[in-house]
Each structure stands twice: as structure tokens, then as C-alpha cells.
Amino acid sequence: MSVFTKVSHRQLKAFLAQYPLAQLIGFQGIGEGVENTNYFVDTADGRWVLTLFERLNYDDLPYFLGLMDHLARRRIPCPMPVAMSNGKTLSELNGKPAAIINRLCGGSVLFPNVAQCRAAGELLAQMHAAGRSFPMQLDNSRGATWRSETATLLIPQVDQDTAALLDDELNAQRTLDLTELPQGVIHADLFRDNVLFVGDRIGGAIDFYYACNDALLYDLAVTVNDWCFEIDGTPNAARAHAMIEAYRALRELTPAESRAWPLVLRAAALRFWLSRLYDWHFPREGDLVHVKDPAQYRRVLEYYRDNGPLPLA
Known part of the structure; x- marks a missing residue:
């Protein structure tokens, strides 16, 4: 969530006229994230998030917005897109596809505790269960082909x-x-x-713009790699155990998944190391652009290569 496209008060006021929302009070750019332009928007009847989609394929946007609507209607705590007066949820602002979603309560945590990791594991399993009835399909844009092509592009740029x-x-x-x-x-x-928390209770999951159809185990690996490692690249066993145990209490893993776990963890680490390396070597212009340190995910990958996977039990 960065600011690549500037929006004026006049432009936003005209944009909001398409929605059944009250008078605009104020708005502010959001500096976190790396893909889209995002603003917090306050109106007389609520608090919202405006997203301008910078690089995503326009044809994929109905999948992301539809998935959020699908999950929210099944009591998964996630944003629900706001429909315009014509019933559509996707519009355009400053030449970019744009949407409004409701703003959830809570804040993210930099250093999660065991209870919060357990709650995140439960949430992930609940999302996987609720997603079974979602009818749309979308391939992973950061899958094996992307990882290979991006690495090939980066190899001439790195040491x-x-x-x-x-x-x-x-x-x-x-x-x-x-x-x-x-x-x-x-x-x-x-x-x-x-993931937003109010204490140890989850207020909601946000940023569904990498959502896709892929291996469920890969999603668990992505989540474990972020929540259960320290900055120095060493795992926190208690947090990892709590997250994995909570997930498996709602969805048991198959024998094939247990066998694949070591390489799936490494694939998930490689994916984010590559994306951060790419942003590091090919930075994008914009206000409040947030570029994350690629070294963090190199350390996670090297841990697995040297020590093996985190245990599943």
C-alpha cells in the first residue's frame, strides 16, 4: 500500500459521487506496501479505504473484489467492497482502476505473540474452508514460472x-x-x-490482491515464514507451533503435503526474496513508496537450506 498516483480533494469528491456515501471529510495516503496506491478516506457516514490498482491485470480485479465479498458474507473478517449506485464495485480514478472498501478495526502487530499466531493460523484455515465455494479461478501470478523468470532477470544485477x-x-x-x-x-x-488485531482478537485480514488458486500448503508456508521468524533469520519455535497446530486443528494435512513441506517453505521464502530484490534493483517512482529489505527473506531461505524445515507437529 503505497502512493504512486496522487489524488486531489476535488478528484476524490467527484469520484465518491458515484457511491451512496455521505460527504467527504478528509483523506490521507497510506505509505505501507509496494503494489497499489491506497488512501484512508473519511466520510460523514464511515471510514473507508480507496485503492487505485497500479499494475494488476484489469481482468483479474473482479476476482479479488468478488473474493472479498464472498468471504465477508461468510463471516470471515475481511473488507467488503462498496458498490456504486449502478451496483458495480470497480470504477476508475485518474486513469487507474479503483475501488472503495470498508475500513476494518484494529492494527497490525510487528512482534506477534503466541496467541496472535494461533489466531492467524485459525483465520487462514477458515479462509481456506470458506473459499471452497468461491466459483472464480485465477492462477498464481507469482508462481513457479514467475520465480524462474524473475531470477533470470535479477542474476545479471546481483553479486x-x-x-x-x-x-x-x-x-x-x-x-x-x-x-x-x-x-x-x-x-x-x-x-x-x-492482519489487524484488537488485543489478541483478529479485527480483519486485508490486501487480497495476490489472492489466487494454488496449493493450500503454500499459503500456510507464506504465513509461517513471515510470522514465525525473527529479524535475524532464526525461527521462533513457539509461534510456529501455535500457528501450525491451530491451522491443522481445522484442516489436517495430507501425507503428500507433509512430504512437500520442506520445499514448499523454501519456495515461499524464495518468492518474497525475489520480489523484494526486484523492487530493490528496479525501484518505482511515487510518493510514500515503501521498499522492503530483501535480505530478510534471503536469511529465511538460507535457514531452511542449512537446517531443514520447521516441524509440522
Whole structure:
């Protein structure tokens, strides 16, 4: 959630006229995140988030908005897109596709405790269950093909040791086929900054713009890698155990998933190392742009390569 496209008060007021919302009070750009332009918007009848989609495929946007609506109607705590007076949820602002969603209560936590990790594990399993009835399909835009192509693009830009690590890891993961594992709708980016808490209670999950259909286990690996590692690249065993146990209490893993777990954890770590490396070497222009440190996910990947996976039990 960064600000790449500026919006004026006059432009936003005209945009909001399409919606059954009250008078605009104020708005503010959101600096976190790396993909879309986001603003907090306050009106006389509520608090909202305006998103301008910067790089996402326009044809994919109904999937993301439809999924949020689907999950919210099944009592998953996530934003619900606001429909315009014509019933549509997708509009345009400053030449970019745009949407309004309701703003949820709570705040993200930088250093989650065990109870919060347990709650996040439960939420992920509940989302996977609720997503089974979502009828739309969308491939993972950051899947194996993207990982290979992005690594190839980055290898000439990085130092020799980094290039060798990327090449070796890609070779190691060629034996991993996520399509052989149980599939479903996944969030694919359920990081700490995408889950809001009120105390230890979840207020909501946000930022569904990487959601897709892929291996459910991959979604668990993405979440564990963010929530259960310290900044120095070492895992927190108590947090990992709480998250995995809570998830498995609602969805038990198959034997194939248990066997694939080591490489799936590494694939999830590689995906975010690559995306951060890309943003580091090919930065985008914009106000309040937030570029995350790629070294964090290199440390996570190297931990798995040196020590093996976090236990599933």
C-alpha cells in the first residue's frame, strides 16, 4: 500500500459521487506496501479505504473484489467492497482502476505473540474452508514460472554469491510440483501487516490482491515464514507451533503435503526474496513508496537450506 498516483480533494469528491456515501471529510495516503496506491478516506457516514490498482491485470480485479465479498458474507473478517449506485464495485480514478472498501478495526502487530499466531493460523484455515465455494479461478501470478523468470532477470544485477544461490535454489525446486497438492483459494500474502488485531482478537485480514488458486500448503508456508521468524533469520519455535497446530486443528494435512513441506517453505521464502530484490534493483517512482529489505527473506531461505524445515507437529 503505497502512493504512486496522487489524488486531489476535488478528484476524490467527484469520484465518491458515484457511491451512496455521505460527504467527504478528509483523506490521507497510506505509505505501507509496494503494489497499489491506497488512501484512508473519511466520510460523514464511515471510514473507508480507496485503492487505485497500479499494475494488476484489469481482468483479474473482479476476482479479488468478488473474493472479498464472498468471504465477508461468510463471516470471515475481511473488507467488503462498496458498490456504486449502478451496483458495480470497480470504477476508475485518474486513469487507474479503483475501488472503495470498508475500513476494518484494529492494527497490525510487528512482534506477534503466541496467541496472535494461533489466531492467524485459525483465520487462514477458515479462509481456506470458506473459499471452497468461491466459483472464480485465477492462477498464481507469482508462481513457479514467475520465480524462474524473475531470477533470470535479477542474476545479471546481483553479486556472484547471490547469483549462485538463486541458481542453485531454482535447480533444487524443480522437483516441486505444487499442482500435486490440495488446491484452493489462497490469500498468498497473509503477512503480519495484512492482519489487524484488537488485543489478541483478529479485527480483519486485508490486501487480497495476490489472492489466487494454488496449493493450500503454500499459503500456510507464506504465513509461517513471515510470522514465525525473527529479524535475524532464526525461527521462533513457539509461534510456529501455535500457528501450525491451530491451522491443522481445522484442516489436517495430507501425507503428500507433509512430504512437500520442506520445499514448499523454501519456495515461499524464495518468492518474497525475489520480489523484494526486484523492487530493490528496479525501484518505482511515487510518493510514500515503501521498499522492503530483501535480505530478510534471503536469511529465511538460507535457514531452511542449512537446517531443514520447521516441524509440522
